[in-house]
Amino acid sequence: MAIPNPCLVSLPRSHSLPTPNPNSITLNNDRYFANHPTLSLIDQCSETKQLKQIHAQMLRTGLFFDPFSASRLITAAALSPFPSLDYAQQVFDQIPHPNLYTWNTLIRAYASSSNPHQSLLIFLRMLHQSPDFPDKFTFPFLIKAASELEELFTGKAFHGMVIKVLLGSDVFILNSLIHFYAKCGELGLGYRVFVNIPRRDVVSWNSMITAFVQGGCPEEALELFQEMETQNVKPNGITMVGVLSACAKKSDFEFGRWVHSYIERNRIGESLTLSNAMLDMYTKCGSVEDAKRLFDKMPEKDIVSWTTMLVGYAKIGEYDAAQGIFDAMPNQDIAAWNALISAYEQCGKPKEALELFHELQLSKTAKPDEVTLVSTLSACAQLGAMDLGGWIHVYIKKQGMKLNCHLTTSLIDMYCKCGDLQKALMVFHSVERKDVFVWSAMIAGLAMHGHGKDAIALFSKMQEDKVKPNAVTFTNILCACSHVGLVEEGRTFFNQMELVYGVLPGVKHYACMVDILGRAGLLEEAVELIEKMPMAPAASVWGALLGACTIHENVVLAEQACSQLIELEPGNHGAYVLLSNIYAKAGKWDRVSGLRKLMRDVGLKKEPGCSSIEVDGIVHEFLVGDNSHPSAKKIYAKLDEIVARLETIGYVPNKSHLLQLVEEEDVKEQALFLHSEKLAIAFGLISTGQSQPIRIVKNLRVCGDCHSVAKLVSKLYDREILLRDRYRFHHFREGHCSCMDYW
């Protein structure tokens, strides 16, 4: 687009103004200037520099001293695709006596900027400096700022003012209030505003529908949509975006398809956002095919369309297709990278996620943002890749990024899962703002490291800080009780959940409780609890019971739990393995081989044990009996040395932890010594310095024999070993483990 240089545009004679005297000039005939040719140029600008040229011209002609014209300049500076709030503020500051309209413009500009707080400050300034009181235009902007900040108290104050100045029935204001309350997590208050609106318009309905969707109540959103129909309010494109979003959240493919045809039948104007919402609905409802068909037909696509397709493919594990979309995107912004990285991380492919992160750093097409780092930290946590995780922590500091609650949570989680509880605590204490997720992550960290009492103490501190615990918090606190055998405390928390905190116990909480009771040997009470459950016991519940049966060697109950578990999850090899372990412990070798045959017939294989250890930023993985490592020879030599040294102090292998039935004793012993965690320990001993702890992550639970070996090695070799298994941390030092052998 060719922008004429405003300085060279000569104004028509009739529009030229006398040389202005800013103090004396008063321009009331606004309409006269609304169509001024200089103003129409403002809309054509594509950079701040051009705005400044127009600004200069306006100063020269005196047009700048017309409040309407100056406000147009502020709006353009603040709300264009190339926003510059600083410049908008500068323009504002040059206006000698801003009128209400101008104040509103600036408040509006900040409300939708990255710094909505400034909106509120400008508002306070206005109360001091302007003779005018805020009007019906001011409040929607102020309420929007409060929504962005999620400042419930501030917004409520505005609500009060609105009523006081008799604007309480302005539909624009009330609609913003619906959005505001919902954004602050107060759906109920939002709904109260909605039902009390005297004359609802389509935006009122849209605001409420969207509020329900985003507040996690898609069912209610769809009901409202139907009520809207019965009240003959015609939905528009934005309504349908909300409705499609609700279908996506519910994974309701049938209704989603119906909505698609509804939109076509009622000729609801197509828009890019609507098409994107439709794409999202199809991918979330499990039909990437329908999404792809629509995608190919779309006349215009934006980054959201591409990202939605990418996520669609990635979530169903079609990584090649996802990668194809990624490569075909016109420009890979950070959201696209994030989508791919987080898809890998969430599907249990953390290594792939980290490879992509490295690629991102090399590509330089986009810069990692908070979302990237959250996903990457989570991948580090899964792998126990502490070097990279720590590097990201440094990166965050170097970039001067502020730790938001998401990032804080991820950092704490990473340090905990990599075994550095001290660093996690440091991060935890260093941040001022702690939301429920930050607290919960720290409680979980203490729990997995066996500091049950500290976890409970932190839970109390959380109450003092007035942060309300949620379902996740309770899962973590019950976990803490289970790890250290705090039965009485566990019972109390479980009973208080609903009564005191209003959090309904879910399946997970029942599973934790069964685990607590079962581990402590209270198998009967655990069974009673299962029988009393208000919902169907999920696999996790039976798994907990089965685990308890393994510890307390209850063959009969184990068989029952296992059959329930396998009915729910036919592919759960863990269940077979646990039952087989019970049989092996009880010496019922015929049943062990029977189970093995059954597993073969069903086509199930024992998930191979895999341990990983990070050395100098590289993650090394070991499978059972792995020979593939470049240093395999050295590792096995070290292992032989360890066995010999252990035997001198009277170590006897504990063979009950073998799934397979092996006839000859020494073969059995060897198989034990091929366990992946032992290989990782041997590798750790030869490849890390004496002062460094050995950090290992195992995909399954550590077996009893490996546990005793690790204890002995920690003493014999004077080395700390941190082993994270599927369930918790084991911190071996001087011949002891932090779990106190309760696991």
Place this chain on the structure above:
DNA sequence: GGGAACCTAT
């Protein structure tokens, strides 16, 4: 004179 509501990635 202008204002409210919508899609992806945590």
